[in-house]
Amino acid sequence: MVSDENVDDFPVSLRCWGTRGSIPSPGPATARYGGNTTCLEVRVEGRRLIFDAGSGIRPLGHDLMRDGAVLDTPIFLTHFHWDHIQGFPFFVPLYVPGTELRILGPKQKNIDVRSLFAGQMGPIYFPVPFSAVAANLSFDHLNEGTWEGHGITLQTIRVKHPSYVIGYRIEAGDTAICFIPDNEIDGDSYEVEPDWRDRLVEFVGDADILIHDSMYTEREYPHRPGWGHSTFEQSLRLAEDGGVDRLLFFHHDPERSDDELDEIVNRVRDDAAGRGCSVEMEAAREGVHYAPAEQGELT
Template structure:
């Protein structure tokens, strides 16, 4: 890192794929690494998720001398979100401090979940080989403070306990929700529709609307919204309940919340660059038809946003 990291305030995408890495020539304009987003502000580094994208991030951090501490917040413990941790070089270097947080009832539970992938027979070395100062954190009043960052977690619809994060820094609000099925309740209603009478359906529909309103309140007016856009409508219909969203729902949900900039994230590894760019063009058309001023982007590996210019 040739430029002084402490002088920069940015958000950078290091991994944008869902499910598994896709290092294919047809995917390189968008990127093949799995979920990892870096935020750097006032000399502090916050990392969202530790998929394979955290590996090149760790290598870059080793090339600078100002920063020797990071905070990694994990949305959940599926392998595409933690598989880079065993190769995150700063964790193996004395003099570094690596703070870790994710779903769990205690710091001990978080440690157990993170260390599980580095136990025999899954990996040849265990977390005990980490020589950095490793700290597992707990939230107080559903909030973490780290340097200039204020981080709040919220629950999303994905198999197992999964968080999204509302991050506030330098007067900006950034929402990171990598894995979230926006139509999760719709599926449950459809599955049980024949069992319900009209009154029960009205009650459930009212509850559904209430939940949507609450979900919109969490993200309302955010400057940046990084959200699951894994499927086309055709693929989503085959994979309802898997914990991911159709890109169309993501676009409309973000527009309803008056988001400033949406980044389509966690895209399916089976979609090549050309297909994702078609989805992006369709997203722009949806916004045009809605007369929405929201900007919609593809989250691309290496893309860097100036936090102060958001």
């Protein structure tokens, strides 16, 4: 079991600080799986890396401050929809001198990452001026390609979601984690090459953990074409085709209660077991540490 106490015994682990899609959804009905929007922490040999800056980055910021060390980390973004950047102005290390943050994300046509990111801290949207930020910030583009540093190798793939959106494959040692929070696998309103799904299957191939957009049920999806999201079953098919060990359903619908989520995941799991599917699956839970199976017992 990975916990706060022993997390550093695991060479690679991850923790979801926000699992929710679209808008924060706090309240008793979502307390178990969490109401914060997308933010993922990946720990590699004690180093903490951040993916997406939804409202979950706020509690992550407090946790990092408890570490006491001056923060020096990249923040990798999948895209710039609100639910993936809205927590950033409330990320406390931002206001601590000495903090070094490198923000990397996909350039949108001719708009650079700095403008995309700083825009939400303009005076119309946010009271504290961008100039109040004490951290050293740098910005870089990361569209399709690879990136290396901080003990990891990243690969990215453009996915099917409105605007230019990427998914990440994070490799560290023998471990591969794929993080694709927003992706409409079966959507037909995107300009992609005919071999896109084959490339996606290859991209997630043999991953230890796949975190994938599973916002809708099969009943809901026909009413949401082109909204940029997948179903639980579509995510599972991708995981099976790619030979993934463990699938975390992610980007939970803000209207979905914990009990409904349990019911859906149990049904999908039972159906899968009935046809001999070997993928482990569960709904991603806010605050829980996950580690690859071979590193020890899973939470």
